[in-house]
Amino acid sequence: MYQQVERVSHDGCMDKQPKYRQVADALRREIDSGTYAPGARLPSESDLMKRFDASRNTVRNGLNLLVSQGLISSSQGLGYEVRSHEVFKLNASRFENLDFPQNGDAYNTDVTSVGRRPHQTFRVEMSPASEDVAERLKIDAGSTTVLRFCHRFVDDVPWSTQATWYPGWLVEQSPRLSQPGDIEEGTTRYLTAHGIEQVGYFDEIATRMPTPEEARLLEIGAGVPVLLWTRTGYSEDRPIRCTVTTFRGDLNQMTYEIGSLSGREENEPQ
């Protein structure tokens, strides 16, 4: 039986925090200090019950706090595990470099160049433009667009989902866009070859907690936010595409280089 009186009597000073928070804070400190390294398993709930002289619910409240902060994850039958957080940095200002276009698909190139194994699944469909997409592509909401959707993995871990909408007028000029299957030389390159040159883009970056659908596709539990990257590409005349990429926030960062960075070396800081 939990005794409020007892706790006050021999805890003395720093007792303002509720007990479940003390559990979370103690474990957080031990994770930060390396007592429990990334990948390591925490003690089981019943162990923690004994250690903190708390009920199972209280211990679970504390653990759930850490789960919702993305520090640990739990799986039924296995226990709680400290999440690792090595990140993949995507150089967005070089990702489709306007001055030095890369060969092939930009994502494949980027992932392979750091010695990891890319893998993706494709889907192509015709769909009416949503309000958000229509506004960015400067077309009427509901008008036909081609949506190319892909689900990307790195070393078989779900990494990101990417949806690109092309306006209907553009697809007439570049029919392969609406065909299923990869465009091996890269869509930007393919479009350039068909007289559609992307001369600029507008990026929007936001973060939020994943929807249930996103959590399923990216295999993220509670406590891991997603990073939303919306890139609208422009030709000389008008918008030519709108790409929405949803990243696992714990595994990805984005970077931009603007102006002259004479002192900076490659791949640094890591």
Next chain:
Amino acid sequence: MYQQVERVSHDGCMDKQPKYRQVADALRREIDSGTYAPGARLPSESDLMKRFDASRNTVRNGLNLLVSQGLISSSQGLGYEVRSHEVFKLNASRFENLDFPQNGDAYNTDVTSVGRRPHQTFRVEMSPASEDVAERLKIDAGSTTVLRFCHRFVDDVPWSTQATWYPGWLVEQSPRLSQPGDIEEGTTRYLTAHGIEQVGYFDEIATRMPTPEEARLLEIGAGVPVLLWTRTGYSEDRPIRCTVTTFRGDLNQMTYEIGSLSGREENEPQ
């Protein structure tokens, strides 16, 4: 009225989900569809207990799911409220425009220009460089830097915290950096006047759940991620500053314009 018995009796169809998740999903749908608008109060726990024929713990589990997804927030004595999510867009590629420097502080200008009221508190201190900062500024870890820290509000709502480190060598040339108090014309402008011109920068953008300290400063509850923006500024020769900004992820987005965007209008899409 929701009937558990009914659900169990013709078990067959859509019953795989645990009850607390059904509660969360039902409420999420009602929030999405506008039944509960942003700012509105949800029914109390005991109302939901009756409606879903569930125990208080089960209802709370469902509500906590929505809290941890940032859809709602709770306050003791008041109830659960649907969070609003109008965002402030920061144009990072124009924020300290290299070609057209703005007058005064960039943040104040940006906030005022959309008709909102900025407010900030300042703190200046000398501090040894952490490993992260040292790496970015290309100085030795532990060497002296000047840290200018500010805590920013918009219409009295906590908005972001910003910490800028300047390397020791630079402060010798531009002494006002280490003095407390605002630099009214903007630090970038002040540095330019002292022969230190920022000709490029490197941005890193990440997201994660807030630390307890961040949650306190930004007044965000569980379920709202932060957006981390690290900008390292370069002169012709070397790095001259490193700025780490921590935004409330629910209230902020960042945007970049790269290349030519001839078709794009200002302040759009909203």
Next chain:
DNA sequence: CTGCTCAACTTGTTGGTACAAGCTGATGCA
């Protein structure tokens, strides 16, 4: 040795209770 079963662990879900603590409006006294 192989392969299967099962006990013994783990977390997940759901029910219950009790009291603390924050908020609000009604009541009643000065």
Next chain:
DNA sequence: TGCATCAGCTTGTACCAACAAGTTGAGCAG
């Protein structure tokens, strides 16, 4: 009228119990 108090609402914290469900390894049967 004005202000203090308090009842009655809300959520927060903490405890208990029971069973479901996933994982693992020991141990037995073939």
